[in-house]
Amino acid sequence: MTTSAPPARPRFVIVDIARGVAIIAMIAYHLCWDLSYFRFIAADVGYDPQWVAIARTILSAFLFLVGVGLVLGHGRAIRWRAFWKRWLFVAAGAAIITIATFFAFPQSFVYFGVLHAIALFSLMALPFLRAPLWLVALVAAIIIGAHFAYADPLFNAKTWSVLGFWTVPPPANDLVPIFPWFGVVLLGVIVTRLVLASPLADRLAAIQPENRLATTLAGAGRWSLLIYLLHQPLLLAVLYPLAALTHPEIAMRSADFLKSCQQTCTTGGTSAPLCVTYCQCGLEGVEKDDLWNAIYTGQVTAAEQAQLDANNRQCSTLIYPELNLPQ
Structure with missing residues (x-):
C-alpha cells in the first residue's frame, strides 16, 4: 500500500498578486536598463546607486516570494512531481538565458542570474521547510551577515563568484550569489511558516481580487516565470531595431x-x-x-x-x- 503526499494548501491569491507586482517592477527596471544600454536615456541604470537599490529591492521581493511559495506548496510534505516539474522549467529557462546572453554579450553573459539562483535555492531550501524555526533563522542570519563581514579577491573570479564574497564583482549582466541572497529565501520560509501558524493565515487566504487591476496582477503572478523568460526578448526585439534606426x-x-x-x-x-x-x-x-x-x-x-x-x-x-x- 502506498500513500500520497498531502495536497497543497489552498492558493493564496494575495501571494499571486505580490508576484504580479514584483514581475511588473522587474519588467519596468529591465526596460529602463535597456533604454540606458541603447542610450535612449542618460541614466546609468546598471551602476547608479539609486538604480542599484531599486534592482536589489525587486530581487529581494522575488527571492522572498520563492521561500513563500516553497512553504505553501511543500511545507506539509514535498510534492515531488510538482516540485520537479517547476524546477525543470526554471532550470531550462536559466540555461536558455545563459546561452542567449553568451552570444549577445560574451564579455558579460549571465552565468548565475535570477533563474539560476531560484533553481539552486529551491533545492537548498527544502530541508528548511520543516526544520526548527530557530535553526532556519540562525542559518539565514549567518548567510546574510557573512556577506557583509567577509570579502576576498579570490571570489572576484567567475568560478567562485557565485558564493558572493568578491571585492570587485566580475562582469555579468545579472549575478545573484548564494551569500546573501539564499538568506532572503530563508526569510520568506520563516515568515510564511509563522503566518501559517497564526490566525492571520485564514484572513490572508480569504482575500480575493475585487477589481480588474488585482485580477490582472494575480494572473501575472501565476505566470511570472514565463513572463520573466519572455519579457526581455520582446523588449529587445523592439528597442534593438529602433536604436539601429535612430542612433x-x-x-x-x-x-x-x-x-x-x-x-x-x-x-x-x-x-x-x-x-x-x-x-x-x-x-x-x-x-x-x-x-x-x-x-x-x-x-x-x-x-x-x-x-x-x-x-x-x-x-x-x-x-x-x-x-x-x-x-
Missing part, C-alpha cells in the same frame, strides 16, 4: 561630454557655475570642429590636438579673463 547614442554624447567635463572641472577645484560655462564652451568647440572621434577613440592627430588646445585656451579665458593677456 540615440549620438543624441546622448553631448550629455555624456558635459557630465564628464563638469565632474573633472569641479574635482580640479573650479566652482560649479564656472565649470558649466567652461564645459558648454568646450562642447560647442567639439561640435564645430567635429572632434568626436578624437575624444571617443583617444586617437588624436597633431592637427586635432592643436585644435583641442586652442579650444581649451578659448574656453579658459571665459571663466578666467585674466588669462587673456596680450602676447
Whole structure:
C-alpha cells in the first residue's frame, strides 16, 4: 500500500498578486536598463546607486516570494512531481538565458542570474521547510551577515563568484550569489511558516481580487516565470531595431561630454557655475570642429590636438579673463 503526499494548501491569491507586482517592477527596471544600454536615456541604470537599490529591492521581493511559495506548496510534505516539474522549467529557462546572453554579450553573459539562483535555492531550501524555526533563522542570519563581514579577491573570479564574497564583482549582466541572497529565501520560509501558524493565515487566504487591476496582477503572478523568460526578448526585439534606426547614442554624447567635463572641472577645484560655462564652451568647440572621434577613440592627430588646445585656451579665458593677456 502506498500513500500520497498531502495536497497543497489552498492558493493564496494575495501571494499571486505580490508576484504580479514584483514581475511588473522587474519588467519596468529591465526596460529602463535597456533604454540606458541603447542610450535612449542618460541614466546609468546598471551602476547608479539609486538604480542599484531599486534592482536589489525587486530581487529581494522575488527571492522572498520563492521561500513563500516553497512553504505553501511543500511545507506539509514535498510534492515531488510538482516540485520537479517547476524546477525543470526554471532550470531550462536559466540555461536558455545563459546561452542567449553568451552570444549577445560574451564579455558579460549571465552565468548565475535570477533563474539560476531560484533553481539552486529551491533545492537548498527544502530541508528548511520543516526544520526548527530557530535553526532556519540562525542559518539565514549567518548567510546574510557573512556577506557583509567577509570579502576576498579570490571570489572576484567567475568560478567562485557565485558564493558572493568578491571585492570587485566580475562582469555579468545579472549575478545573484548564494551569500546573501539564499538568506532572503530563508526569510520568506520563516515568515510564511509563522503566518501559517497564526490566525492571520485564514484572513490572508480569504482575500480575493475585487477589481480588474488585482485580477490582472494575480494572473501575472501565476505566470511570472514565463513572463520573466519572455519579457526581455520582446523588449529587445523592439528597442534593438529602433536604436539601429535612430542612433540615440549620438543624441546622448553631448550629455555624456558635459557630465564628464563638469565632474573633472569641479574635482580640479573650479566652482560649479564656472565649470558649466567652461564645459558648454568646450562642447560647442567639439561640435564645430567635429572632434568626436578624437575624444571617443583617444586617437588624436597633431592637427586635432592643436585644435583641442586652442579650444581649451578659448574656453579658459571665459571663466578666467585674466588669462587673456596680450602676447
